[in-house]
Amino acid sequence: MRTAGASVPFEIHIDEKRFRGADGSSVLAVQGLSLALQPGSFTALIGPSGCGKTTTLRILAGLDHAYKGEVHLPADTRIGYVFQEPRLLPWRTVDQNVRLVLPTPDANDPASLYAALGISDMTQRFPTELSLGLARRVSIARALVIDPNLLLLDEPSTSLDETTAQKLRALILEVWLGRRTTTLLVTHNIREAIQLADRLVLLSRRPSHVLAEIALDTPHQERGEDFIEAKRQELMVRFPETIA
Numbered sequence: 001m002r003t004a005g006a007s008v009p010f011e012i013h014i015d016e017k018r019f020r021g022a023d024g025s026s027v028l029a030v031q032g033l034s035l036a037l038q039p040g041s042f043t044a045l046i047g048p049s050g051c052g053k054t055t056t057l058r059i060l061a062g063l064d065h066a067y068k069g070e071v072h073l074p075a076d077t078r079i080g081y082v083f084q085e086p087r088l089l090p091w092r093t094v095d096q097n098v099r100l101v102l103p104t105p106d107a108n109d110p111a112s113l114y115a116a117l118g119i120s121d122m123t124q125r126f127p128t129e130l131s132l133g134l135a136r137r138v139s140i141a142r143a144l145v146i147d148p149n150l151l152l153l154d155e156p157s158t159s160l161d162e163t164t165a166q167k168l169r170a171l172i173l174e175v176w177l178g179r180r181t182t183t184l185l186v187t188h189n190i191r192e193a194i195q196l197a198d199r200l201v202l203l204s205r206r207p208s209h210v211l212a213e214i215a216l217d218t219p220h221q222e223r224g225e226d227f228i229e230a231k232r233q234e235l236m237v238r239f240p241e242t243i244a
């Protein structure tokens, strides 16, 4: 459902989401999960593997309608979705992949995005010529080129080595600080969440619901190693079932 108004939150309420298991049985994945994203905020959704984080993103993005509940989005909502796998078309160049989501290829100029994401010199390459880290950057450019007002990031640093992951996190933060696009990051990496988000939403094990919401008011530039580690340990003690 789309409601009027530019500064109203993006809201999702999942009363119940079930999947059909391999043996035909019905598996309750999410139960009673409510989330409101304030415009300009950066929320990290954290929870154990298989608790329903990706499912929640898909429902919010309108990719899954088979659930009980409601999604309320402002009328002008434009969603940029960075999937766990980059999902680039192998027969198109980087630039063509990014422009593909525009109404016409020249509707927006991605040059400044390429520069911000450090991929300006590879726009004529094909996806098979890119490392996973670079392909992720391209998929972020593709999500941002439509000027979304809601950005969904599904495990953007997963399967990357730590140095590449850290570079990507720095880029994500720089882009967010510059644009303040409302962002929902799904991650099982608590350190990443503490580094990037201004609010943590912790989910329970399946069937998942919100266990706790934690505001992170410390400015990003003051979140050094010590801060991140201290916060992680504090959360591990308070929420051992979610924070590994």
Ligand SMILES: Nc1ncnc2c1ncn2[C@@H]1O[C@H](COP(=O)(O)OP(=O)(O)OP(=O)(O)O)[C@@H](O)[C@H]1O
Pocket (backbone or CB within 6 Å): 019, 020, 021, 027, 029, 047, 048, 049, 050, 051, 052, 053, 054, 055, 056, 188, 206
């Ligand atoms: N298409 C599907 N068919 C059957 N079960 C599914 C399907 N998609 C997800 N599930 C199940 O629903 C639950 C939630 O899945 P989901 O992918 O949302 O979890 P997640 O928290 O994103 O996991 P991860 O951290 O491992 O990516 C899991 O138990 C998963 O096995």
